[in-house]
Amino acid sequence: MTTTSPVLIRPITMDDVPGFHAALDTVAREQRYLAQVAAPPVDRIEGFVHESVSKDLVQFVAVATSEAGGQVVGWADVLPEWAQALAHTGSLGMGLLPAWRGQGLGARLLQACVDKAWAKGLTRIELSARADNTRAIRLYERLGFQHEGLKRRGMCFDGVYHDTVSMGLLRPDAGATA
């Protein structure tokens, strides 16, 4: 089933913690797309979102505004690496509740992340996706991500291995490569 109603893409706030936790948990429990198979406990999510909000990190939510109080139906984040030589890089994670896929919300979330990542000085965004996640890969390709490699047995669900693709996007004006 697909749901349509107005959806706002905006930076995450502390008020979004329960909704973000629920959305993450739902997508994780599909055991198909994300590396985790359930969301971490809500207090860990709270700490994670608190850090994100206080440091103004790149983390957006998609909120269906017709639901009472607004329902978090998806998220996307580009979280920076901490080590100095990797500090130009952010790792992308994203997901939408099943009923909200296939209507362009992924592109809106991703574009918001890319714009803010570049504005904050990152020059590279990277991700990995299960090689059979064609919808996600199509979206990344459409926004300019390039394939950088294949990890054999990159993920394992219930003892079954899956290859993953590595993809990356470079900020266009970000200087020279040695």
Ligand SMILES: CC(C)(COP(=O)(O)OP(=O)(O)OC[C@H]1O[C@@H](n2cnc3c(N)ncnc32)[C@H](O)[C@@H]1OP(=O)(O)O)[C@@H](O)C(=O)NCCC(=O)NCCS
């Ligand atoms: C991946 C995800 C964020 C994409 O967002 P979305 O709003 O659903 O993206 P869309 O379906 O609008 O567009 C993705 C592209 O895949 C295509 N597509 C849609 N359904 C598809 C399907 N079942 N199989 C293959 N391609 C599909 C679309 O046509 C579109 O390509 P186009 O722009 O060339 O037409 C979302 O589907 C999702 O949350 N999936 C589950 C979680 C996930 O995979 N997270 C990413 C982990 S790396």
